[in-house]
Amino acid sequence: MMSYKPLADSELLHLISKGKEQAFNELFNRYWDKLLQIAIHKLDDVMEAENIVQDVFVSLWKRRKALNITGNFQHYLLVAVKYRVIKALNHQRVRRLYFEEGHGSVDLLDDATQQYLDFAELRERLEQLVGNLPEKARLIYRMNKEEGMSYREIASELDITEKAVDAHLVRVKKVLRSGLQRFLSVYLFTFT
Incomplete structure (x- = not known):
């Protein structure tokens, strides 16, 4: 063997x-x-x-x-x-808030909530940047990152080459990195 x-x-x-x-x-x-x-x-x-x-x-x-x-x-x-841990923590937070709301006491300023709000703000900014992408680039990004499709699968579905998929994603990453870098630098300097 x-x-x-x-x-x-x-x-x-x-x-x-x-x-x-x-x-x-x-x-x-x-x-x-x-x-x-x-x-x-x-x-x-x-x-x-x-x-x-x-x-x-x-x-x-x-x-x-x-x-x-x-x-x-x-x-x-x-x-x-x-990413699965973040998703689980978000789910735990939602359950906890639901439970606490039922008992009339929600501490909106605890660390977990603040971290979630910070993450939600970052996710919202990312979504704005993705929303501003050209239609084809946005579609390719979502197919790859949100649906987990490989370059080959995307190329096949959109009838383009894998190199074209790669080129689109390289440009998208540059745009997102630049947009998020500005956002994060403001955010990090505000809280350090």
Whole structure:
């Protein structure tokens, strides 16, 4: 039986795209503990953290044939966990506020609420920037970032080349980085 331990992440991802469960198991074993510890640290809830990390790996397996991860795979996983943690924290906040409103006491100035408001403001600014993009660039951005479609899938659906998809996303990233950089510099200097 082949040993998958010495293989690089990119090689394992290639094997996973071919349906090799052993390659998937190797990546799972390689990153599970680290991702779980990060999620636990952010959530203080072991079960919720386990669910998040498991969801990331389930999503990876389900999308194995269409995955197009060109950068560092560990970074990809960390970002995937980060966004799911943010989503879980938002859900917890909404539940907590709902419960507290029912009992007539809502502390709108606690740290979690302030962090959420700061995040909501950042998300609103990002949405404004995306809304100002040209129609095709906006569509490609949403297909890639919000729907999780690969460059190949987007190119196929829009009947353009993968290079055209890449070119659009490079321009979009520059616009968003510039717009958010100005926003964040004002925000960071206001609160430091």
